[in-house]
Amino acid sequence: MSAALKVAVLTVSDTRTQESDTSGAFLEDALRAAGHDIADRRIVIDDIYQLRAIVSQWIADPGVEVILTTGGTGFSGRDSTPEALAPLFDKTIDGFGEVFRALSLTEIGSSTVQSRALAGLANDTVIFCMPGSTGACRTAWEGVLRDQLDSEHKPCNFVGVLRGH
Numbered sequence: 001m002s003a004a005l006k007v008a009v010l011t012v013s014d015t016r017t018q019e020s021d022t023s024g025a026f027l028e029d030a031l032r033a034a035g036h037d038i039a040d041r042r043i044v045i046d047d048i049y050q051l052r053a054i055v056s057q058w059i060a061d062p063g064v065e066v067i068l069t070t071g072g073t074g075f076s077g078r079d080s081t082p083e084a085l086a087p088l089f090d091k092t093i094d095g096f097g098e099v100f101r102a103l104s105l106t107e108i109g110s111s112t113v114q115s116r117a118l119a120g121l122a123n124d125t126v127i128f129c130m131p132g133s134t135g136a137c138r139t140a141w142e143g144v145l146r147d148q149l150d151s152e153h154k155p156c157n158f159v160g161v162l163r164g165h
Contacts, residue, residue, distance in 0.1 A: 002034070002035055002150045002151045002152050002159075003151040003159050003163070004035050004036050004037050005036045005037070005065045005066050005149055005159065005162070006036075006037050006039040006063055006064055006065045006066070007031050007036050007037065007038060007039060007064070007065065007066040007067070007068060007149075008038075008039045008040040008041070008042075008058045008064045008066070008067050008068070009024050009027050009028055009031070009038065009040070009041040009042075009067075009068050009069075009070075010024075010041075010042055010043075010044060010051075010054060010055065010058075010067065010068070010069045010070070011023060011024040011042070011043045011044070011069075011070050011071055011132070012043075012044055012045075012046050012051060012069060012070065012071035012072035012081055012132070013043060013044075013045070013046065013071050013072075013132060014045050014046050014078065016043055016071075017043070018043065021043060022134045023070040023071070023130075023132055023133065023134045023136075023137045024041060024043065024070060026134050026137050026138060026141075027068050027070065027137055027141065028041055030141045030146070031068075031149075034146060034149065034150070036066075036149065039058075039061075039063055039064045039065075040058065040064070042054060046071070046072045046078040046079065046080055046081075047078075047080070048080045048083055048084040049084075051069075051072070051080065051081065051084040051085065052084045052085065052087075052088065055067060055069070055084070055085055055088060055127065056088060058125065059088060059122045059123045059125045059127075060123065064125060065124075065125060065126070065162050066125065066126050066127075066128075066149060066158075066162070067125060067126070067127040067128070068127075068128050068130070068145070069081060069085070069127070069128070069129045069130065070130050070131070070132050070136075070137050071131070071132030072084075072129075072132065073115060073116045073117055073118070073129055073130065073131050073132070074114055074115065074116065074131065074132075075114050075116075079116075081116075081118075081129050082116045082118055082129070085118070085120070085127060085129060086118060086120065088120070088122050088127075089120025089121065089122050089127070090120070090121055090122050090123065091120060091121045092118070092119070092120045093118075093119035093120055093121065093126070093128075096117065096118065096119035096128060096144060097115075097116070097117045097118050097119065099143065099144055100115065100117040100130070100136075100139065100140055100143070100144060101113070101115055101117065103139050103143040103144075104136065104139055107135070107139060115131050115136070117129060117130055117131060117136075117140070121161070124162060125162075126158045126161070126162060128140065128144075128145060
């Protein structure tokens with residue numbers, strides 16, 4: 001069985017509530033189905049400083065190993081997830097955005113160029129930032145995250161990075 005990770009889920013939205021947050025709910029359900037533990041789940045408005053404050057708190061918390069964010073990665077007025085979180089990264093995971101956009105190309109065509117999905121490592125915490133649609137979260141989960149958060153996935157996965165294997 002794969003090692004359970006402690007994961008925090010953050011939805012970045014000015015309009016969603018716990019009841020209407022289908023993307024956050026999808027991620028929570030997928031994580032639980034894969035055997036992971038939900039360390040926290042929140043919704044924050046699309047504000048660079050509030051977003052950065054919550055994620056910084058999780059990065060500093062040894063009870064959080066993985067952070068998944070959904071929303072705020074486009075080019076609309078208040079989309080600011082990349083600007084808020086990229087400065088917190090010790091290392092970027094360029095391949096996540098590249099693979100996400102490649103997978104997304106088959107689903108939404110050239111509109112994928114407007115996705116600024118990104119990922120990085122900070123203080124031994126891996127952070128993946130996805131677009132806000134449930135479909136985008138499903139694409140990221142099925143195409144990248146499910147395997148990369150599985151300790152049995154070969155030849156490599158992020159569990160080994162997080163836990164020093």
